[in-house]
Amino acid sequence: MKFYAPKKKPVNVPILSLLDILAILLIYTVVSSKFVKEDASSGSGDASAAGEERKQAALKVETPSTDSLPTKNINEKRIQIVLAADGQISFAGSLISKDLLVTYLEAMSSDAKLEVKADKEVTLEQWVFMLESLKKAGISASDVPWLIKDKSTEKE
Secondary structure, three states: OOOOOOOOOOOOOOHHHHHHHHHHHHHHHHHHOOOOOOOOOOOOOOOOOOOOOOOOOOOOOOOOOOOOOOOOOOOOOOEEEEEOOOOOEEEOOEEEOHHHHHHHHHHOOOOOOEEEEEEOOOOHHHHHHHHHHHHHOOOOHHHOOEEEEOOOOOOO
8 A cells, every 4th residue: 555645845945045144244254354464574564573663554635736726815914834744834934843733823812814834745644633733722724724735836
């Protein structure tokens, strides 16, 4: 006597949902991983072990130039703060350290006008430092004109 046995269906593995999970894991891995470039001179890439000081990479920002913008001649006398690409700061013609900038700004009279001249190669770190210094001294950054110098097109 032969009994009825139902046909077994083949097991279906949902491949599409597994691909979605795989894609999410791949994206998470790429976003959360930290890529470190090892130093070629030291085998381990640890500069502190070799006694060297590792410099922090500065973000290069392409700043707009004022050469193509129409301007009005302003006859006001302004105190100039010059930001050089190498990090030097000049306040009213004399070099000062970064630590003293806020003190100089606070010591100015309230009716004095400022203007900031910066090299085109100034890093984002220097821009932020200047904006923070103005804020600490109680000066609105929107009241201070910023002039960008491009040394490559400057006539000597």
